[in-house]
Amino acid sequence: MLYPPTPRNELVDALATEIAHNYGRGRPLVGIDGALGARAFADDLAASFRASGHAVVRASLDDFLLPRESRQQRGADSPEGYYFDRYDYASFLRVLVQPFRMGGSTGFVTASFDESRDAPVESRWVTAPADAILIVDGPFLQRPELRGVANFVAFLEAPLALLDGQLGAAHELYAAAVAPRVAADAIISVTDEEHPVRVFADRC
Template sequence: MSTDSADSADSAALRSFFDAQASEIAHNYGRGRAVVAVDGAVGSTEFGRELVAALVRAGHASVFASIDDFVTPRTDLVGARQTASEYYEQRYDYATFRRVLIDPFRLGGSTGFVVAAFDEAASRSIEPVWRTAPPDAILVVAGPFLARREMRGTFNYTIYLETPQRSRDVVLDEALDHYAGVAEPRFTATAIVDTTNPDLPRRVFADSC
């Protein structure tokens, strides 16, 4: 098989995977508002955007958001190294996440919601841009720690991304190990996806080795 043919086959397989995932979600949550989590630190943004595109291809309104746009301002700790536990507990502003995104999104109707609150690179709050969506829209949220105990009940459907790849942040890697131990996200997810090869994700099961 030529390189071009192999690339075409991989692209078709990738599209087929996401179309199947979108079809399952839309079948179960196609009426009213629903919120889907893509739980992972490596590749979750790309995965979430592909899922949104597949939902749109299926004719279903979908909105993407990243938990990384809801970080807690850390200006008071500039230069200080957080422990893994501190990173896990303090990294994200879940109160704002719920207040401006999750709660108003679930209200539906003409209620506005915000998909980003803080620009970490610029170290500043983002001026709120209030959006609306159709009554049957699906919100896809990507990022780490989404299956932590205090977040349970937030999502209708959770996809846990499993990969041997690590982030380039040592503290984040340690926090992810902490998270895996205290929250056991693999065993609470609706779906587990192996993204060892991000171009060919595959569905696996909780009792798989």
């Protein structure tokens, strides 16, 4: 349980309890899909799991980028470039998701690229206990390349007005292509990041 018992911590604890009840064994992957506050929310969720005695591995999609030349091939401010060309999904799956799911003593990597240096990072292979939970944050976690990868996805919903122009436009592309609000297992409104609210939507 997270302290103090703020509305944010209570929501995070409830979400952790729900996920642990349904996916507490067998190396589940939990995705925190969002452009606003996803890393902090994923960190809080990891802390809640750890407080309950679960082993947790944290990773961020922003540590699995393509080189700047590839990311900006459509222009530095292109929404299409941000959506289609920013992330190295192949490496993300190959060095993190697939070996993590294998379990046992198989090593995996939680980061492959440093955006500030525009260069790959030295691979640090780590292992985890059999029932560890992998929590990944980042935008676009429900796009086709990653469909079915996560056992549970929480979509952090924020008004586009809170995002910068490029990122907001990229999320419009994402919403039109994937409908992440419909596909997610949980929808969390983060219009006020300190007071997130779970939203229950009709999937019909």
